[in-house]
Amino acid sequence: MxxxxxxxxxxxxxxxxxxxxxxxxxxxxxxxxxxxxxxxxxxxxxxxxxxxxxxxxxxxxxxxxxxxxxxxxxxxxxxxxxxxxxxxxxxxxxxxxxxxxxxxxxxxxxxxxxxxxxxxxxIRDHWMLLDLSGWREDDLVTMADCYDLVRRQQELxxxxxxxxxxxxxxxxxxxxxxxxxxxxxxxxxxxxxxxxxxxxxxxxxxxxxxxxxxxxxxxxxxxxxxxxxxxxxxxxxxxxxxxxxxxxxxxxxxxxxxxxxxxxxxxxxxxxxxxxxxxxxxxxxxxxxxxxxxxxxxxxxxxxxxxxxxxxxxxxxxxxxxxxxxxxxxxxxxxxxxxxxxxxxxxxxLQEDSDAEISTTEHSDIVMVDPAAMVGVYLADNPTDNEPPLHVQLDEEDSELIMPFGRESVSLPLADDGRFQLWSGFGSCWAMEIDDSGIVQKICVQLPATRETYSRLDTSSARRNITSFAGTYYAPELDISIQLVEDATSGRLSWRQRKQEDRSVVLLDTNTLGMGSLDASIRLEFSFDENDMPTEFRFSADRVKNLLFVRQ
The missing domain is CATH 3.40.710.10 (DD-peptidase/beta-lactamase superfamily)
Structure with a gap:
């Protein structure tokens, strides 16, 4: 240009x-x-x-x-x-x-x-560290609270x-x-x-x-x-x-x-x-x-x-x-x-912009789609180190698709050209590839400065039982413990910590879990002992990478 x-x-x-x-x-x-x-x-x-x-x-x-x-x-x-x-x-x-x-x-x-x-x-972002430590959005936070978390971080x-x-x-x-x-x-x-x-x-x-x-x-x-x-x-x-x-x-x-x-x-x-x-x-x-x-x-x-x-x-x-x-x-x-x-x-x-913003007016025709066709976990085609997955969920109560975006969760209305408008973000354009059965296989997200394509994750080839990751894990740089808890009825795994709602965890591959919370998409990379039992994991999200959690 x-x-x-x-x-x-x-x-x-x-x-x-x-x-x-x-x-x-x-x-x-x-x-x-x-x-x-x-x-x-x-x-x-x-x-x-x-x-x-x-x-x-x-x-x-x-x-x-x-x-x-x-x-x-x-x-x-x-x-x-x-x-x-x-x-x-x-x-x-x-x-x-x-x-x-x-x-x-x-x-x-x-x-x-x-x-x-x-x-x-x-340096790791203090807002994510606060979230991870159990702070809620409406809790009073001071400079001392933020600095205390930052100075505890031993790694970058x-x-x-x-x-x-x-x-x-x-x-x-x-x-x-x-x-x-x-x-x-x-x-x-x-x-x-x-x-x-x-x-x-x-x-x-x-x-x-x-x-x-x-x-x-x-x-x-x-x-x-x-x-x-x-x-x-x-x-x-x-x-x-x-x-x-x-x-x-x-x-x-x-x-x-x-x-x-x-x-x-x-x-x-x-x-x-x-x-x-x-x-x-x-x-x-x-x-x-x-x-x-x-x-x-x-x-x-x-x-x-x-x-x-x-x-x-x-x-x-x-x-x-x-x-x-x-x-x-x-x-x-x-x-x-x-x-x-x-x-x-x-x-x-002004010249024409190849990534022109989408109109935020409400006059675009909206088409009906099956929300279940988009629900799933997607991985970046060209990831940076430990890039977290894109985890699209369905809010069954409100019948809306929910996508974590930074520290926000947003609903995704679909326009008739196959694009989503991310209303509470900053000008994000979404495009999809749908297979013959109507299931979304790829999502392209255009942000103001970057574009990334995510492909649906096929977890059928993962050889490890997700429940084997269950246990209590301690983060020394945060001085907090979290639990990965198995639901005896469904066999699913959830992330549990104080003052937060349980968050579902999915198996990305043999050694990696992904978590699509309403605050961020998260990747957990595990290490194992000689008995093939998990000993620790490294937590990575958008602004916090490789944070150590040790199994207790």
């Missing part, structure tokens, strides 16, 4: 364009949660509006000044704090992390601050800087480094050096879950049977998340990339420069920002997702175009909404 060279902007937001933009959000009304949206140009807001309700209980509408939790969009601000401290001469991003956090283990390979910034450290997911693997723990550690070096909390430092100078008066790092924030939106998830339920974060974790802001305030942040005020132009260029792997290959990530090509343009972006909040921000630097879409409903795909608005505004300035 050829990148369009820098050009003077040739776009405006006319009255007719505004009407077309508003039509994109017509599904958000005075009875639903919704979104705030803003388009930026020349350091100013070209158009902003709110759609739907900020608070359903009190009939408060969303406006451009409504405050949203924007989750991982926070990371670019944490990275900027680190850059400012380096510019002050108080740290070097190539310093080892243990220089500032000496309580961390000394791993086989050194980890630097730069590795944390680029998600190339290999991979050799630092060999690969990219998104790790929220890395940015949690960056927040700790800001505090250690500056003597101020991340909230205080970011306020003094970023938010106050820029006039972002309705923006802060939210480090106290009990704090009252006037003008903040309530967040929601759909309730089974209709309506909505409240879903807001219950954690005091910053750095990796917890920025609260508005689409109006965000205009002031977006403007600094064109007219630096709080830092040098060189620092901003660094933030938008890809990291480099040990191999010399470039990453698709800078300092808290993804970097990619889209529709013939360079796109700088990040998304955010916690509980019922969804957020998306992207810039097209060569067109002086920026957009934010912040939502307070878990089933909104803000990246798709932002892309649709960009196409309306920019028109022919």
């Amino acid at each position: 050829t990148i369009t060279p820098p050009t003077s902007p040739r776009w405006t937001v006319s009255d007719s364009t505004r009407a077309s933009i508003d039509a994109v959000f017509a599904g958000f009304t005075n009875t639903t949660p919704g979104v705030a949206m803003a388009i930026y140009r020349g350091g100013e807001i070209a158009y902003a509006n709110g759609y739907g309700m900020s608070n359903l209980e009190h009939n408060v509408p969303i406006t451009p000044s409504s405050i949203f939790h924007v989750a991982s969009i926070s990371k670019q601000f944490t990275a900027m704090c680190i850059a400012l401290l380096q510019d002050d001469g108080l740290l070097d991003v190539d310093d080892p992390v243990q220089k500032y956090i000496p309580e961390l283990p000394t791993y086989e390979y050194p980890i630097t601050i730069r590795h944390l910034i680029h998600h190339a450290s290999g 997911n991979f050799t630092p800087n060999d690969r990219f693997m998104y790790s929220n723990a890395g940015y949690m550690l960056l927040a700790m480094i800001v505090e250690k070096v500056s003597g101020k909390s991340l909230r205080e430092f970011a306020h003094e050096r970023i938010f106050a100078p820029l006039g972002m008066t309705r923006t802060h790092f939210h480090d106290d879950h009990s704090e009252i924030v006037p003008g903040r939106t309530q967040a929601y998830k759909p309730r089974t049977g209709g309506g909505y339920r409240v879903s807001i974060p219950q954690f005091d974790v910053v750095g990796t998340t917890s920025l609260q802001t508005t689409v109006e305030d965000f205009a002031k942040w977006n403007a600094i990339f064109e007219s630096p005020t709080i830092c040098s132009a060189e620092m901003l260029a660094q933030a938008q420069t890809p990291g480099t792997f040990n191999s010399g290959e470039p990453m698709a990530y800078g300092w808290g920002l993804f970097l990619e090509e889209w529709c013939g343009q360079r796109r700088v972006w990040h998304s955010g997702s916690n509980h019922g909040y969804r957020a998306y921000y992207f810039r097209l630097p060569n067109l002086d175009f920026g957009i934010t879409v912040f939502a307070n409903l878990s089933t909104v795909a803000p990246d798709q909404l932002a892309a649709r608005v960009a196409r309306i505004v920019l028109g022919d300035l």
Whole structure:
């Protein structure tokens, strides 16, 4: 793809364009949660509006000044704090992390601050570790809780800087480094050096879950049977998340990339420069920002997702175009909404995109299929190391297909072109291959940055009885025990741990079990003694690899 060279902007937001933009959000009304949206140009807001309700209980509408939790969009601000401290001469991003956090283990390979910034450290993700330790989504989680789990980890997911693997723990550690070096909390430092100078008066790092924030939106998830339920974060974790802001305030942040005020132009260029792997290959990530090509343009972006909040921000630097879409409903795909608005505004300035987003409107024809035709376990055709299986289940109570996606579970509506729309993810397209008997044999999943094909697993050739894996297993790096429990009636195996519902386990091959929980797809690789009895297994999911469990 050829990148369009820098050009003077040739776009405006006319009255007719505004009407077309508003039509994109017509599904958000005075009875639903919704979104705030803003388009930026020349350091100013070209158009902003709110759609739907900020608070359903009190009939408060969303406006451009409504405050949203924007989750991982926070990371670019944490990275900027680190850059400012380096510019002050108080740290070097190539310093080892243990220089500032000496309580961390000394791993086989050194980890630097730069590795944390680029998600190339290999440090296991604390959200997955919390899930695995029995924490529920609505439990109160603090920085100390996350750090305690991270510092217990004696192994890494991979050799630092060999690969990219998104790790929220890395940015949690960056927040700790800001505090250690500056003597101020991340909230205080970011306020003094970023938010106050820029006039972002309705923006802060939210480090106290009990704090009252006037003008903040309530967040929601759909309730089974209709309506909505409240879903807001219950954690005091910053750095990796917890920025609260508005689409109006965000205009002031977006403007600094064109007219630096709080830092040098060189620092901003660094933030938008890809990291480099040990191999010399470039990453698709800078300092808290993804970097990619889209529709013939360079796109700088990040998304955010916690509980019922969804957020998306992207810039097209060569067109002086920026957009934010912040939502307070878990089933909104803000990246798709932002892309649709960009196409309306920019028109022919954008090239056709081979992986164009699927419309999120509800006007597509829906066809009836037998959900049982898709239920099963699928393995990646070109897996990375210990990649977990794709486990599609059937919720018999609600007659919906359920697919684990990150820390969420989602239903999969099928459109008449054979594609699924992953409503609570970020713009995922699904395609299937179906055999003559109507059974799905392959699933292709297109995410914004990757595409993977999964083939149905045939477990009929596995020679080991699944019940032989039953027993109690202990994870020393988590200090927890789990049980693999046999159901005497069905002969099936389940994963059991405290504070969690049992999760079904399936046999992938002679030495491997797979688990399709509602939180993540998981792979368990077993070792055996001379009597062919399991002695331990290594747990691998999307952001935690090779975590040891020893049989008791």
